[in-house]
Structures are given as C-alpha cells and as structure tokens.
Amino acid sequence: MSTYVTPRHRVYFDHAACGNAIECLKCVHVCRDHGANCIGFVNEKTPPVGENAPKRLEDIKHIVFGVRMYRCDGCGKCVEVCPRNAVRLEKVDVPVPRAVVYQPPFEIRCSIFKDGSMPPEAEKIYNGILEAMKQAGANKG
Numbered sequence: 001m002s003t004y005v006t007p008r009h010r011v012y013f014d015h016a017a018c019g020n021a022i023e024c025l026k027c028v029h030v031c032r033d034h035g036a037n038c039i040g041f042v043n044e045k046t047p048p049v050g051e052n053a054p055k056r057l058e059d060i061k062h063i064v065f066g067v068r069m070y071r072c073d074g075c076g077k078c079v080e081v082c083p084r085n086a087v088r089l090e091k092v093d094v095p096v097p098r099a100v101v102y103q104p105p106f107e108i109r110c111s112i113f114k115d116g117s118m119p120p121e122a123e124k125i126y127n128g129i130l131e132a133m134k135q136a137g138a139n140k141g
C-alpha cells in the first residue's frame with residue numbers, strides 16, 4: 001500500500017466546443033504521456049449495426065471525461081493542449097490524504113477526512129480489506 005497526498009483536482013469538458021473527441025484526443029494523449037492517464041473517452045451512443053454501421057471510427061461521436069482523477073497532479077497540460085478551449089481544470093487547494101491499493105483487476109481507493117482522520121468504522125473495514133488483500137498476496141503500489 002502507498003499513501004498519497006493528492007489534491008484531487010477536477011477536470012471539466014465542454015463537449016459542444018470539443019466536437020467529436022475521437023478526431024483529436026490531444027488531452028487524452030498528453031495526460032497519458034504525462035504519466036497520469038486521467039482522461040478517458042467513450043462513444044456517446046451505441047452506433048447502428050448492419051447497413052447503417054459507421055465505416056470509420058471518426059464517424060462515431062466520442063466524448064472525453066475525467067477518470068482516475070486521484071492520479072491528477074494538476075499539471076494543466078490537458079488545458080494547454082486543447083485547440084478548442086474545451087478543457088477546464090479546477091484545482092483544489094487543500095490536499096486530501098488518500099491510500100491506494102492495487103491488485104488487478106481490483107483497485108481499492110480510500111479517502112481520509114480532510115483533517116487526516118478516518119471514522120473508526122471506516123478504518124476497521126479498510127484495515128480488514130488490507131489484511132485480506134495481504135493474505136491473498138496482493139501487489140502493493
């Protein structure tokens with residue numbers, strides 16, 4: 001287990017300004033290359049099948065969205081790289097301590113209250129999960 005202090009910044013997208021994200025994905029790439037990989041993309045609707053099936057991936061409307069934002073360090077590269085001014089980053093001033101445990105395909109995340117405390121019941125449950133994962137030989141990241 002690693003304990004991080006991460007500010008949990010938020011990222012917002014203006015989908016109308018972005019247009020069809022699959023034609024760009026600059027924000028996705030820059031965040032991935034930065035090592036955080038916080039930005040995902042998905043098709044907006046299920047595309048039709050059969051005769052009307054789209055011929056190219058670009059014919060399917062995609063949107064971008066924030067995911068795994070606990071990895072975001074607030075670098076701002078997603079905002080800088082966007083050619084359409086469609087990305088807004090909301091930085092959080094107060095860092096929130098968090099603990100993260102990885103065991104693919106599982107990922108457990110646990111928030112700790114801003115004053116660094118954890119409610120006794122939550123702590124009990126969290127420690128139980130950690131112990132169970134330890135016994136299962138979980139990787140710790």
Ligand code: SF4
Pocket residue numbers: 009011030031034036037038039071072073074075076077078079089
């Ligand atoms: S601020 Fe940096 S780390 Fe956060 S979502 Fe944007 S590119 Fe990724």
Ligand code: SF4
Pocket residue numbers: 013017018019020021022024025026027028064081082083084085086087
């Ligand atoms: S960089 Fe801007 S235009 Fe390009 S996919 Fe991201 S939000 Fe859309």
